[in-house]
Amino acid sequence: MAKIVIDGIEYEVNPNNNLLQECLSQGLDLPYFCWHPCMGSVGACRQCAVKQYRDTEDKEGMLVMACMTPASEGSIISVEDPQAKDMRERVIESLMISHPHDCPVCEEGGECHLQDMTLMSGHNYRRYDKKKVTHRNQYLGPFINHEMNRCITCYRCVRFYDDYAGGTDLSAQASHHHTYFGRHEEGVLESEFSGNLVEVCPTGVFTDKAFSSNYARKWDLQTAPSVCTGCAIGCNTTPGERYGSLRRIVNRYNSEINGYFICDRGRFGFDYVNSEERIEAPLARKEGQLAVVPKGQLQSAIDTFQGSDVIGIASPRASNESNFALRCLVGDENFYSGISDAEHEATQLILSLAKDSAFNAPSVRQIELADAVIIVGEDVTNVAPRIALALRQSVRNKAKELAEGCNIPQWQDAAVRELAQHDRSPLAILSSYATRLDDIASDIVIDSPTEIANIASAVANRISGHAPAASSDEASVAQIAAQLIEAKRPLVIAGSTSGSVSQLQAAANIARALNEKRGDVIDLCLLVSEVNTIGMSLLVNERNSLGAALEKISNGQTKKAIVLENDLYRRAAKQKIDEAFQKVEMLVIDQLPSATTAKASLVLPSTSFSEQESTYVNYEGRAQLSFQVHRNHAAALPAWRWLSDQQSGDIESLINRCAEEAKNFDKLDDLLPDLNQFVAGMKIPRQSHRYSGRTAMKANLNVHEPKQPVDDQSVMSFSMEGIPATKDSAVLGAAWSPAWNSNQSISKFQEEINGDLKQSHVGELLIERNETGSYLSLDQRPNNLNENLQVAVAYQIFGSDELSAKSNTIQERMTDAYVALSPKDAKSLDLNQGDSVSLDGNGNIAIACIRSKMKQGTVAVYCGDNDIDRHSLGTTIALSKVTEAKMKRGIQGLIVSDLCEEGY
Amino acid sequence: MSLEIGSPLTVGLILFAVIITGALLITVERRLLGFWQERLGPNRVGWFGSLQVVADMIKIFTKEDWIPPFADRFSFVIAPGIIMSVVLLSFAVIPFAPNVGVIDSNIGVLFVLAMASLGAYSVMLGGLSSDNKYALLGSLRAAAQMVSYEVFMGISLLGVVALAGSFNLREIVEAQSGGWYIIPQFIGFVIFLIAGVAESHRLPFDIPEAEQEICAGYHTEYSGMKFGMFFVAEYVGLVLIASLITVLFFGGWLGPTFLPPIIWFAIKAFGFIAFFILMRAAVPRPRYDQLMTYGWLFLLPLSLVNLLVTGVIILSTQ
Amino acid sequence: MVRLIVDTLLSQVRTLWLVFMKLFQKKDTVEYPDQQPYMFPRWRGRIILSRDPDGEERCVACNLCAVACPVDCIALQKGEMEDGRWYPEFFRINFSRCIMCGFCEEACPTNAIQLTPDFEMAEYVRQDMVWEKEDLLINGTGKYHDYNFYRVAGKKIEGKDKGEALNEAAPVDVRSLLP
Missing domain, CATH: 3.10.20.740 (Ubiquitin-like (UB roll))
Structure with a gap:
């Protein structure tokens, strides 16, 4: 000090x-x-x-x-x-000389850092009487709007996009007062973090295009602290609602997780909440068709799903409370996991590793501190994008170390970068296909999934001889092992989404070998695919997999099932599910219609993430509370409410009960804020003190204004009433401080810049680490025995997540299902770039995507929005060209570095 | 039946005339206030607004008569009744003309003073029973103000009583045939005028119901005809004070004979009513503590000196 | 002391006399509706939405009137025309709440919302006091005749390219090396 x-x-x-x-x-x-x-x-x-x-x-x-x-x-x-x-x-x-007279028609107006700073600096009149410099705008894709005239050349956009997020297609062009920030030509911004330009740009050059088409000023948005449900990281967000529809999502600072940035899936993937397809009323099957249940008959229809033989199938995208309520209803024994069997197996392994005191599940901030990283078989950018951004910072630790040696302060950004040039901390990627992080990787190994596990095992064995023996002729094994041993803070990343438990086991072995060799606790980051996979799996018995549930149904042991917010066709092979659905009567609770709701006998509408208060557990086992932002005006209720008491259910008592009864959840109730800690015990308003139109927004319906809705569930109110967070941020929705209208006002709520928010909750780590483990023997399935191609599962940031894929904005960036294969394989199959191919000769059609860096004999299959029945594919497949197949979108939107030219 | 003191016809006519005058005053006051404030006042209902009083009465009779659930029902209901009856009872001793009056009492002056004291109960009960902070404040002020100003009111009258040698109002009037008591008792008149305004809590001494400070004071919670009784009683009280001044200081019905005595009485009384309304239009309201200080530290000694001097003069001339 | 008392008394008497003499003066009352008063052009009465000199809607749905409104009686939603203009998809004023303070007019950056001298707006049904854009939009420029926001703003609309607004130079050619 x-x-x-x-x-x-x-x-x-x-x-x-x-x-x-x-x-x-x-x-x-x-x-x-x-x-x-x-x-x-x-x-x-x-x-x-x-x-x-x-x-x-x-x-x-x-x-x-x-x-x-x-x-x-x-x-x-x-x-x-x-x-x-x-x-x-x-x-x-x-x-401000060339800043246009645009504020009224600028999306940034009212939350503009430039407006704030102009006012703070005292400038108010343009004395310069010469002409303003103007620029032409570019089309930058469906997410971002470009209005270059407004630029004040602060260079923040390129510093974020290029230097921080590793983008390559946005640059500063020309010089002096002609300086231009844009792409070399019009086109979609490729980075998965392009949405952050909206918040990084101090003025309105880059604005949120999706928000603009459904616009409301910041002060008019009803907001609450929320948690992103796009992936398992659980970034903190602030969704904003106006006139009953969800308008936008912006980042909400959490020092441990997302910091100042979120990915584009999280920012733009909320539109499904406003979808017209939302289930609006309870539906029951009548003469083969789903019809709205008359009011009086609803309870009796629900009551038929009670009894000791009813099974419940949980959901990784439902909250802890909904899953817990279902478990309470059907009983522990009848409560089954809602993820595929392979994922269930992997997740159980992850949970057992999460209890191991040799490892630490690093938060995103801790990932940024790693100075040697190995990624085993996980496509981090597409599965958990925010971690990919953190990894881009972790490789800069080398630069920071160099700067320290030269006595250059860390905040001297340009100097530190200039000093380090391309010196980076080591990042080794073992993957079945080229990933978006390859540009910062020191070692890239691309091979089949089984071989990846083998190489990872070899690394483990190289680090410590006690690890299970494995040999690989891969040259970089020794180097990777050495880097991990020498590092100050090594990090091992793997995950369940690769579909291969052996890779996970191998990654765990690397971490254990490091632990044995170095003696310290090793960061082991194990990713899962969905927002509450960990939370759900903590509630489910290990043997209660989805396969066990389907078996129970086909054995006739149960005739009734309750399916919670889950499309089971995404979880198991279509044929198996079809068979099971014929034998069972189903109550399905969900937000949007799906293949599963179409087969249900009773469908109950549930609320989306922004319409309910709930908790989720992220990949590290961190439970976080997400508040309700706005009300659902249809008959939708939170799923836990359908499953317990529809009238007088109380989320707080449910959370308390969950903390008491469920194993590992005992810290869950610490998340609940205490009303007594607020000023005069008053609630926190969801609306800003400038919220407009209160007496007119519903006046067309009835000039007598309705009473403000009362929120008896939480510490927040659905109005301006209460004490807003000003300096105290225990419950901080939209950050605002006097004279600071933009998101930069967050600095007023931090203990210190980049520190924790004052009085805030960064979440509770649920899982206690008190077990010791041992090396795992690899669970290798037989290798490529036939002539077929080995399958690796590929993910896409836009499309792989079930709900965000229903958003219009995200759909504009989605591609069809594709099969990535090497040029040689393509040649032998006589495939051209963009041809349609049939997988295993059955109905699964995908587009051939020829990538130069694919290993011969391995294909990466991306299933689209469940366009391909992934679980019916084996570990190997045969491809055949089909001539007549209509695809919806093509693969034009695919952003990979090694896509071969047409005709290659 | 004939017009003589105490006959049922006379009593009925007096009662009718007093109440109608009180009601009419509502319109007259609004009209006069208008003129004095460079406005026209109510002039839409009937010929030059003459039917305004009918409209007002229809309104006040048909208004919802609501008793707040938190109020003390019994005293809440009787409070407006008390003030209405004491004010009307006071008229019993007023000599309107040689043959017009209710009773010819030897203790007329004392009777009027006694009735005025009883009026304080009405205001106090009304305010207390309302269970409203403004009403409570209003009734506290009213009680203090009425009790205080009764003292000077009484003392200021004693000069007149001494000159006339009687408490009988008729005798007081007849004693003035040689000259009105306004001349020997000018100071007594001024004190009585001020005390009378304070007693009927009219502007500028409407401190118990000062709208700007305490809503409507003791009758904040009243509505409908119960409020109407407070309202009309105030105007009837105004008529009473004007009549008393006429009787005590301006020779009552006495006047040149080209007009009947009752008309002389009416002209004089109306003159004072108009003067009270003028005061309302012109003089601002003092602060509550100023009013009390003024009464006890200025009016009380002044009235005592007045009585003393009057006594000395009477005794020395005998 | 005596002087003070006498002065005070005389002052009261003088006041009474002066007020009494008002009886004979001309009254200020204007007998509306028999007599229609003259309304000044800047009187703050009924609110209208005006059009620019080219006949296009002036309102750009910036929401500033709504946020300036102390009784929150203005609600609107931004929309965007195909030619690039912003406009209100709906614009609603609840006149049963409006206090005619004129803050909306002051806040308006495009002179779109204006208060007019018309004050006769009473309705027997309160619901009729909720006015939508169709009721508010007039076919004229209102009090301000020449202002056209898009001629000043940098935003491109159909018929006005980049660099064609007031005080703007032609767009920069990024690829040029000239200074």
């Missing part, structure tokens, strides 16, 4: 940071543009000028850029100095 004096007041600051960051940490208002808490300083915008004095004798002082000056011991600076203020006013005046 260093002591510095700002405007005559002494502050204790961290000397490793720059003055701007420390001023903001102390809650002072100092305008800035190019600096970003997560991206350091480059000193491009000159907006944060302050006066610095040599010593107490010095009355003159000199102007310095706060972001480029270290907060060293004894510094004396002045933010309020007239000269510094004048400088800042003139700088913003010149930045």
